[in-house]
Amino acid sequence: MSEGILQPDKPEALEGDDRDLFSKFDDIIALREGLLSQGREDPFNLVMEKVLSPTRAICNGRETILLGTYNYMGMTFDPDVIEAGKRALADFGSGTTGSRVLNGTYQGHKECEEALREFYGMDHAMVFSTGYQANLGIISTIAGKGDYIVLDIDSHASIWDGCALGNAEVVPFKHNDVEAMEKRLRRIPEGAGKLVILEGVYSMLGDIAPLKEMVAVAKKYGAMVLVDEAHSMGFIGENGRGVVEDAGVIDDVDFIIGTFSKSVGTVGGFCVSNHPKFEIMRLVCRPYVFTASLPPSVVATAATSIRKLMDAADKRAHLWQNSRTLHKGLRDLGFKLGTEEAQSAIIAVIMPDLEKGAHMWEALIRGGLYVNLARPPATPANMTLLRCSLCAEHSEEEVGKILDIFDKAGSETGII
Secondary structure, three states, X not given: OOOOOOOOOOOOOEOOEOOOOOHHHHHHHHHHHHHHOOOOOOOOOOOEEEEEEOXXXXXXXXXXXXXXXXOOOOHHHOHHHHHHHHHHHHHHOOOOOOEOOOOOOOHHHHHHHHHHHHHHOOOEEEEEOOHHHHHHXXXXXXXXXXXXXXEEOOOOXXXXXHHHHHOOEEEEEOOOOHHHHHHHHHHOOOOOOEEEEEEOEOOXXXXXXXXXXXXHXXXXXXXXXXXXXXXXXXXXOOOOOOHHHHOOOOXXXXXXEEEOOOOOOOOOEEEEEOOOOHHHHHHHOHHHHOOEOOOHHHHHHHXXXXXXXXXOHHHHHHHHHHHHHHHHHHHXXXXXXXXOOOOOOEEEEXXXXXXXXXXXXXXXXXXXXXXXXXXXXXXXXXXXXXXXEOOOOOOHHHHHHHHHHHHHHHHHHOOO
């Protein structure tokens, strides 16, 4: 990316004139102040005073249905998961105070990686302290200067940051466009290292990638393939292994990245792979080597949750039912949605602009419903949207209540 495209012009330094390094954020500061000056609640400063269940909490002083937490499989209050965390906290203490390559590998970390290997049927699994670090570390380590990364333009920030850290040549293509992806691959010099990065479910619109076609094209041009399954692990696929499983390409991809902060219900990230040289990553991947490892209680909850997700077909079926019911209900009410039909546990409700989106968000939270307000540059095509993330623990009654709140808020704000 050439200099200055996303950065303000650098004024010539004047003697005695120190430039404020925060001035580059003035437009965002003004935008936020403009929203709050109207007396509205801050959509980016919600406080949960008490969490009552995977689907309800006291937010900003009122009981609220949660529809924006990524707690897709509702594992945060699972009794076995909580008990595993308590035992590990008592037996191993509150933290490791060290890196995985030094004193930070406890028995629980090995058991968590073993659970991941079993879940995916892969030879290798590597646990990171966050999902962001998993993308940052794996991408920057395997694709460096002189290599090429071909990726979807709507890729998550952690993917873009991993590309930047590794200093590879980055070649984006139009979202979910197989033909555009092939054109980019065709132009890469023969013999160059190539990595194609895709996501199973894209987090803003909740749409899925055509992985079957894309993986076939990537392999045709000799590229390695990394798929981020953060928003589909545990839910999509017969065994919850994600879109790679659903599309029948799990044995064809080289790396699967995921997170514990969504369906698993805790925090952390991981990469699984069958590559025979993968274990060297533990010594050469900087975001793995130079950070503290996850606390014992966290990996214990993660391992327990992952093993339970292996046998969660009923939860997956109920979550699909919730997603389809809410999607149809919102369309019938007259809302514009990000996809023509439910493709995942994410449903995006498109807003006309940020001001109206903030107004709608406030009407929803005052009605007892929390969703995510998302704005550019996080969203594709400069959209403002309300992102709904369903949970397997949402009851049929709660989904009905959610639609009632949307109906009332939409009418009050003039969105519908």
